Amino acid sequence: MPVYVDISRCIGCRSCEVACQRVHGGKGHVNVHMVGDHASVPIFCHHCEEATCAMACFTGALYKDGERTAFDVEKCTGCGLCRLACPFGVVWTDKLAHKCDLCVGRETPTCILTCPANALSTDFDQASRRARARAALAAAHGGRR
């Protein structure tokens, strides 16, 4: 259950970045990237099924907990192998590693609750469902989609 992004909705306000930093003691795990004039893209941990960060971790500090790639700070030595093993660059190490924990203990990740544009969701199908709904609406009105 990672955080899915409908980037066509993202307005680049960086609210998710701030929300993430607020609940994680100043160390955030979201980066909003501006790609030219086209888009703003928040980059999140994918919570990969075959998590390369967890494979690289030799102490077992990073591990799969259901769909979540979880992190046990007690076991971390700060070696930084996970940071280098993440293909998306979303594990950080400064002394100790830190990454998205999907706001463990909260019902919904804070970034999702905060996003004013409703661009974030834990529902994989949301973006495509919205697109289908738009198409259906357009067809019903006989207009451009």
Added chain:
Amino acid sequence: MIRVDESKCLGCLSCSNVCPSQNITRLETSEKRSIHWKKCKEECDLCVEFCPAKALALVPFDEASEEPTVTFDLVSCKICGGGYATEPMLRRIESTLPLNLQKDSTGLAWIWVCPACRRNIEAERATKQMVLERSRRRP
């Protein structure tokens, strides 16, 4: 006292992070990373235990021996050119990833790109996909 097998050391700084008496010091510039093991009389072996490469060993204290220092040139990112990791660390990651993940169209080329540039690549990929989907949606 700690003996270092320099050929095995990855330069990851795990030992320096876990040492409770700060006897393992580091010096890092944008191009190089040095790790220095001070002679210690402790019977503690935390660094030995937490070395991912098993490069350290606890040996009896010897006044005559020299304090080891290992220096690594940082690998520069294929895209931005900034130093971001030591080569043995990247080689280790390359060897720990299973073969099926290495069959990706780009292989493991991403390992030689720094994390910040990896995020940029992902952002650009997502943007391209969105623009493509948008143009497909329009008649």
